[in-house]
Amino acid sequence: MNENEDEPKDFIKLNYEKLSTDEVSELVISPCCGAVSLFIGTTRNNFEGKKVIHLEYEAYSPMAEAEIKKICRDVRQKWPSVKHIAVHHRLGLVPVTEASVIVAVSSPQRVASLEAVQYCINTLKATVPIWKKEIYEEAHSWKENKECFWANVEK
Amino acid sequence: TYIQCHLLSHFPIFYSAELAGVRSEIISVPQQLTSLQLWEEIVKRHPRLAAIQDQVVFAVCQEYVLLGDQLLALQSGDEVAIIPPISGG
Numbered sequence A: 001m002n003e004n005e006d007e008p009k010d011f012i013k014l015n016y017e018k019l020s021t022d023e024v025s026e027l028v029i030s031p032c033c034g035a036v037s038l039f040i041g042t043t044r045n046n047f048e049g050k051k052v053i054h055l056e057y058e059a060y061s062p063m064a065e066a067e068i069k070k071i072c073r074d075v076r077q078k079w080p081s082v083k084h085i086a087v088h089h090r091l092g093l094v095p096v097t098e099a100s101v102i103v104a105v106s107s108p109q110r111v112a113s114l115e116a117v118q119y120c121i122n123t124l125k126a127t128v129p130i131w132k133k134e135i136y137e138e139a140h141s142w143k144e145n146k147e148c149f150w151a152n153v154e155k
Numbered sequence B: 001t002y003i004q005c006h007l008l009s010h011f012p013i014f015y016s017a018e019l020a021g022v023r024s025e026i027i028s029v030p031q032q033l034t035s036l037q038l039w040e041e042i043v044k045r046h047p048r049l050a051a052i053q054d055q056v057v058f059a060v061c062q063e064y065v066l067l068g069d070q071l072l073a074l075q076s077g078d079e080v081a082i083i084p085p086i087s088g089g
Helices: A021-028 A061-078 A110-127 B035-045 B047-055
Strands: A010-015 A035-042 A050-059 A085-090 A092-095 A099-107 A130-136 A140-142 B002-010 B022-030 B032-034 B057-060 B063-065 B071-073 B079-083
Touching: A010 A021, A010 A061, A021 A035, A021 A085, A021 A099, A035 A110, A050 A085, A061 A085, A061 A110, A085 A110, A099 A110, B022 B032, B022 B035, B032 B035, B035 B047, B035 B057
Parallel strands: A010 A085, B002 B079
Antiparallel strands: A035 A099, A050 A092, A050 A130, A085 A099, A130 A140, B002 B022, B032 B071, B057 B063, B057 B079
16 A cells, blocks of 8 residues: 555645635545534624625635645644545635635544534634625725734723 | 835625725835834735734734734745734634
8 A cells, every 4th residue: 555645635725716614625635534423604684784795705815825734734733643644725706605714633542534625614714814804795905813813802 | 124025805795995905016125124014014005004003913924913013024025914803614
């Protein structure tokens, strides 16, 4: 058996295509892993009583990929048994109910992959330079994550 | 010594007249200055930015730098981005 075929890998993708849960989970599946955990972030149809038509995402892409790579490195330090990590984030227009982000992690036992997925999405929201704009029926609004590590929401 | 660095700004929204998308320009700044001094150089050129000082950070060569006393050693052509609060995921 060629051991290089199953070296731990990070799969990071930022582009304008519709995301596929099947594609992302297939990337991380591994013969030595009994667990694949997934998080899917989807567009919600409401915010503070306003009807959301769709979201628009933009990114500082080279840095966003580098920051996601750092998250993967941190995941592997905290959960050494993690095998593969996939983070796919969609940019541009994302209609209601469609996925804007999918995170998948594989590990031999389930605890590591479940915890690592949670860490990935939480840290992504705090540190990765991606911005979303909510388009309402009447207007639009650029959002700010409360997790953003430098934003002081309570002034 | 003055060097030229490449300033990128992401301004999704901060004024009633929204500045959308990425604006990019070359600016000439001292090679050694603190991140706060760099901000002040930029505000001289774009005074309306003063209103958002509390909300932004820099990314210098794609590494985050808070506005403050951190001394930067910029090289000519370095990319400096102004990053407003993020909302990915």
